Amino acid sequence: MGGESNEDEMRFKHGDDESGISRVGITSVPLYAKADPFFSSADWDPVVNGGGFSSSHYPSMAMDNPGMSCFSHYPPSSGSGYPDMPASLVPFGDCGGGGQIGHFLGSDKKGENVGRLIRAGESHEDHHQVSDDGVLGASPTRKRRQPEAESQRNKKAVEEFQEDPQRGSDQSQKKHKNDQSKETMNKESSQSEEAPKENYIHMRARRGQATNSHSLAERVRREKISERMRLLQELVPGCNKITGKAVMLDEIINYVQSLQQQVEFLSMKLATVNPELNVDIDRILAKDLLQSRDRNTPTLGLNPFTGFQGTIPNISTTANPQYHPLPQTTLESELQSLYQMGFVSNPSTMSSFSPNGRLKPEL
């Protein structure tokens, strides 16, 4: 039975496809369009059991009142079939609601449809009441002709098929409006849907932006680059006021070049003082290692070179309290040992160094 009902669903899908997307509606008028596939799948069995009845009066019903014709098939107990709805929603979502936007919406779409179907059920009750008046007389006859169920069902499907154009022509205008409202609803739902997706998409296209994957990736890349540019902008002095990437990059390049030139210049300076350096680096490092073993050497308080002492502390920021005191004392002691060994003959000149002169050598 289940397989047959599936067949019927397929037919209904066909019908839906023929009439197009316009068959999807919100208001109660075109509701039968949705209710058809639903009841064909979930509540079909009772109809099939008594399906024979439709051979006599169904065509007339269809001619008279296409809106109510399908409801005439439902047994009065069809109201109890509503809890079965979610099972039948998946095919419905595919065929009935499968408009342009519905394909990639997935679960949200279903939820929407649930809501709509429930609304449909409510309004269906009214229809049912109306249709029961006319059909109730025929209902006893249903139960007699069970063997003919299949053929009748097929017939009914064909009739439904024929009926579709009528519906489409009847309520095409209303359906258009409904379509528009549905599209807006879908947009809203798509926006809410995209929030969890953001983990791997990163970028959402705004209105008017291209949405294919290449331009999305390109936008992500540009975003990354501009983020790093901001980082560089903070780093390079005098770059804050500049707007425009090319100028900023020029400034960055100049800064890097100037730094590299400074390194070159300083190495030149070191090379000129090299003979002394040549002799003493070993001693400095030996002292360095020695002093790194006993950290408690109070070099800070004892040294007479206050000018030099002033420059060292602003070099390092206290980030690692374990690591920090050791190198500071070592560096200071190195340089102090340099002075003590007689390279700096006059320690009082040390204090005359301006800190600005240190950072910016004359280039």
Added chain:
Amino acid sequence: MASPDKPINTDVPEKNAFALHFLQTLSNLRTQNPFNSPNKTNDRVTKIKKAAYVSMARAAGGTNRLWSRALLRRAAKEDNKIVRLRKKRVTWQRRRRNQRAPEVERLRKLVPGGGGMETSKLMEETAHYIKCLCMQVKVMQCLVDGLSPK
């Protein structure tokens, strides 16, 4: 908008680390080939410069950073005297790169190892490189100031 997968990290070790590395490299330099002849100042300059860069690369990132890795590899290559002539292949990447902004290309040449980087990565590496260069300059300035008799 921060990329959630990998935050940008341009943290630089303390200046003293740079100083230690630099001094050690200088001493290594001296022990390897001592500066006996005072005439060759140019040699000395290049050697000290190289020592400065290598020590900076060691102190800053080691092999974790792209630029420091490239710098160290280049230095090792120079040490071993293995000079390979790079083939000039015009691949589609190179062709495409020629179409890019000329400023970015100039920056690519400045930052060691920048030739093969993505542009965003290049920016990140540049930021780190600039920080390290600042540190190195400060350290060298301190040394020069301390050493130079006035």
